[in-house]
Amino acid sequence: MQLDPDNLPKHIAIIMDGNGRWAQAQGLIRLMGHKAGVKAVKEIVEAARELAIPVLTLYAFSTENWNRPHDEVSGLMTLLKNYLKSELEAMLKNDIQLRAIGDLQKLPADVYDILSETMERTKGNKALILNLALNYGGRNELVHAIKDIGRKLLSGKVQVDDISEDLVNNHLYTRGLPDPDLLIRTGGEARLSNFLLWQSSYSEIYFTDTPWPEFNKESLKKAIADYQQRQRRFGKTGEQV
Numbered sequence: 705m706q707l708d709p710d711n712l713p714k715h716i717a718i719i720m721d722g723n724g725r726w727a728q729a730q731g732l733i734r735l736m737g738h739k740a741g742v743k744a745v746k747e748i749v750e751a752a753r754e755l756a757i758p759v760l761t762l763y764a765f766s767t768e769n770w771n772r773p774h775d776e777v778s779g780l781m782t783l784l785k786n787y788l789k790s791e792l793e794a795m796l797k798n799d800i801q802l803r804a805i806g807d808l809q810k811l812p813a814d815v816y817d818i819l820s821e822t823m824e825r826t827k828g829n830k831a832l833i834l835n836l837a838l839n840y841g842g843r844n845e846l847v848h849a850i851k852d853i854g855r856k857l858l859s860g861k862v863q864v865d866d867i868s869e870d871l872v873n874n875h876l877y878t879r880g881l882p883d884p885d886l887l888i889r890t891g892g893e894a895r896l897s898n899f900l901l902w903q904s905s906y907s908e909i910y911f912t913d914t915p916w917p918e919f920n921k922e923s924l925k926k927a928i929a930d931y932q933q934r935q936r937r938f939g940k941t942g943e944q945v
């Protein structure tokens with residue numbers, strides 16, 4: 705598949721869905737689907753790096769996912785911890801910077817610690833920003849931003865007329881990152897599930913039935929090729945762009 709190197713998305717965000725159903729369809733327990741999902745994460749991170757995509761955001765755990773059975777939540781947290789431990793070396797070698805968005809303080813302390821350490825040790829890396837959405841919810845993010853801005857209003861650091869789209873952007877977990885150009889959801893559902901509500905206002909959205917454990921480099925290239933066929937008009941007419 706030939707991709708146009710001049711029209712690559714600068715930021716790809718992925719809702720990695722379908723692990724549980726993929727496992728259950730083969731008579732496996734859901735956690736085996738998440739385990740297979742980690743392998744897919746490794747492949748897609750490598751592919752994004754090779755394709756020179758500057759930012760990759762992966763939705764790994766939502767604010768709503770705490771409502772799953774306790775065993776599944778703790779299994780996911782263990783997989784996350786092991787992933788971070790095992791990938792540090794590869795991140796350092798491949799110039800990958802780890803970041804995270806979400807209400808991170810509410811993660812289990814051991815996960816939070818290894819996450820902070822990995823972010824600290826990779827913060828100088830430049831080739832790819834790997835941004836993990838952990839305990840992330842778009843509404844939680846907006847409430848968090850509104851509280852921050854509210855505190856600044858009360859202390860006089862910000863005036864009401866200073867509130868602008870830029871100011872809001874600068875109070876989101878994603879501050880400093882470009883909005884996603886391409887937002888992919890695997891696993892067959894066509895919804896956002898509280899992901900990047902503000903940032904995705906002009907993202908090109910790509911839904912695929914492929915469950916996350918089967919999503920590979922070819923699937924990513926296919927999604928990018930689809931993106932490259934689209935005309936992004938941002939409200940203008942086709943003749944204007």
Ligand code: IPE
Pocket residue numbers: 720721722723724725726764765766769780891
């Ligand atoms: C996505 O797969 C992974 C997480 C939400 C953590 P699911 O676990 O939601 O898989 P399905 O949707 O039940 O198949």
Ligand code: IPE
Pocket residue numbers: 719720721722763764765766769893895897
């Ligand atoms: C979205 O998937 C969250 C992640 C991929 C982390 P879900 O499986 O939780 O979404 P719903 O519940 O089907 O909308």
Ligand code: MG
Pocket residue numbers: 721722723891
């Ligand atoms: Mg799901």
